[in-house]
Amino acid sequence: MEKEIRKILQEIGEDPEREGLRETPKRVAKMYQEVFYGLTTKPPEFKLFKSNYNGIIKKTFDCFTWCEHHLSPIELKISFGYIPDGQVTGISKIIRRIKWWCARPVIQEDLTDWIVDDFMKELKPQGVIVILKGRHFCELVRGIKTDSWTATSSLRGSFEHIQTREEFLKL
Ligand SMILES: [Zn+2]
Secondary structure (H helix, E strand, C coil): CHHHHHHHHHHCCCCCCCHHHCCHHHHHHHHHHHHCHHHCCCCCCCCEEECCCCCCEEEEEEEEEEECCCCCEEEEEEEEEEECCCEEECHHHHHHHHHHHHCCEECHHHHHHHHHHHHHHHHCCCEEEEEEEEEEHHHHCCCCCCCCCEEEEEEEEHHHCHHHHHHHHHC
């Protein structure tokens, strides 16, 4: 990978031998391995606990993913929720698992679906919902060069009822 990054530097008109760039191929290669760990590692496991809790568990947090068309970052604001059916998972596991899905090149639409399908399969809950708001740096720094946010949502099971959805949004 380092060799190819050196080549990119040459192709854009840089001198990969100048002092500031000498270590850059190594650093960039290391960064790619770090940020795309979702492709090379197993998903963080869910720890399941029995629970009769029957309401919504909602988690909101920020992270990053990567546009598969430009390999540029997408800043994400994530709202995730599920309604358990006899078992819950540790709340930090929710973030770890979603971040693992984000750690690869994606299109936002597919990422949204992957997350809800994964939680449906692994937690067997009554329902799952996720809303992603993405700020695509490929729109910000190139092309249309505009600071904008793209929202996508996906839901399964009990969130298909409008009342459940409204309760989630109110939380
Ligand atoms: Zn893009």
